[in-house]
């Protein structure tokens with residue numbers, strides 16, 4: 001791409017040196033720079049990439065985007081801008097030629113349920129033969145092939161790259177999990193969403209947002225980001241059981257589709273939920289009458305998620321028969337109320353990703369119909385992240401018969417500091433604190449009796465535990481199965 005053409009999108013303060021004719025690549029990590037790359041220096045939480053500009057030049061960067069002049073040697077032009085993070089959004093979208101405008105883009109935001117709803121939408125699309133992609137917590141799924149990703153919502157460059165790759169692979173749709181960090185930090189700059197979906201808003205991430213008000217307003221940015229071009233076929237899908245939805249409805253001029261379990265006015269409603277061993281049945285009230293739905297997914301929260309996914313596709317013209325047919329076909333989502341195969345063992349084991357107070361409440365409620373006797377609930381929380389939610393997490397966990405408080409990615413924080421914070425919220429005495437998660441898992445099995453259900457929350461699909469900054473292999477299900485087979489001599 002011509003350098004001058006690329007830079008047209010940018011408010012520039014000053015250029016030092018001579019711009020090259022062409023640019024072949026764009027990078028924000030000096031370790032990924034190759035010949036003829038434009039390198040954008042981002043000030044991060046850990047380091048300032050201005051300090052790596054020389055390294056980028058040595059690797060072949062011919063333009064660096066900076067917020068002040070640097071002393072650099074080599075054949076490079078310095079483009080000085082006010083805000084390099086903002087420049088990153090503008091340049092990334094332009095470099096990949098605004099790929100989102102050529103795909104139907106679904107954005108899913110909310111505290112809990114983003115991965116589940118996104119997975120449902122992509123599965124339905126794929127099942128209907130619509131090539132599609134998904135980016136989120138569990139990775140970047142391109143037409144069924146999974147690639148790793150670090151964040152729920154990736155930086156602006158990775159985001160545009162993923163959408164570009166989806167388009168290049170012939171995808172017609174892409175579903176993105178939209179985190180509040182992603183919205184506030186401009187990671188979604190230039191993404192032209194067609195359908196914005198809201199799941200719910202409850203306590204999380206207050207270390208970053210400060211207050212629930214700020215957190216809620218951050219999520220609302222997805223709905224403002226739909227824009228104002230009323231010639232476009234855009235839609236908002238909102239949870240009518242959540243009070244934030246009324247506010248979000250006011251942020252967009254596009255049609256609003258609501259779903260709920262407890263609001264008779266909602267466009268899509270779930271009624272008469274029945275829980276069976278391996279499936280959940282319910283009646284779905286729709287604009288075309290009441291339909292019967294069978295999900296191979298467990299828990300009330302998955303009824304909410306199925307309603308959200310249905311509304312998101314229905315508003316774009318997919319038929320209810322197609323959507324519901326695909327929903328029924330869908331396999332359980334990894335680590336979301338996932339029933340582990342226990343063979344002849346006399347106990348049940350479930351793995352879930354609940355790591356917020358509301359998700360914990362939902363997960364225990366979801367597990368109840370499957371427990372012949374006690375629910376033993378193992379819950380940890382991450383170190384060096386929102387500490388204010390810890391006591392409320394434990395308070396919600398107190399509904400279980402027995403609770404084991406532990407850690408979930410302690411990072412640099414002490415085990416004791418984490419579990420002591422959790423302990424403050426416990427409302428009954430049937431609990432114990434075990435900082436080491438593997439020991440906590442083994443203890444759960446140790447105390448389990450015939451008919452008990454053990455619910456491991458917080459790790460979900462993850463197969464590691466982060467201690468300091470290293471990922472160590474860890475699987476709640478594997479450790480539990482080994483311990484249980486030994487205990488019950490199977």
Ligand SMILES: CC(=O)N[C@H]1[C@@H](OP(=O)(O)OP(=O)(O)OC[C@H]2O[C@@H](n3ccc(=O)[nH]c3=O)[C@H](O)[C@@H]2O)O[C@H](CO)[C@@H](O)[C@@H]1O[C@H](C)C(=O)N[C@@H](C)C(=O)N[C@H](CCC(=O)O)C(=O)O
Nearest residue numbers: 028029030042044045046047049052151152153155179181
């Ligand atoms: C706190 C935070 O948001 N951190 C994000 C941030 O990292 P950072 O600011 O520490 O980056 P940094 O290491 O200082 O690097 C700054 C710049 O220098 C560059 N660099 C660095 C080293 C080098 O040798 N050369 C070089 O050029 C880096 O490429 C980068 O451009 O930028 C990284 C790259 O985009 C992100 O992966 C990282 O997310 C971390 C992993 C994270 O945990 N973020 C959480 C808070 C987050 O964003 N969570 C949300 C919500 C999840 C949910 O809903 O639960 C999410 O969307 O993931």
Ligand SMILES: Nc1ncnc2c1ncn2[C@@H]1O[C@H](COP(=O)(O)OP(=O)(O)OP(=O)(O)O)[C@@H](O)[C@H]1O
Nearest residue numbers: 111112113114115116137301336353354359362363
């Ligand atoms: N609609 C929902 N309402 C409340 N809780 C839910 C809902 N959907 C899922 N959960 C709970 O939240 C957990 C995480 O679900 P999911 O991964 O879909 O959410 P998420 O928003 O993607 O989370 P994160 O961004 O933290 O990865 C589930 O394991 C379940 O306990």
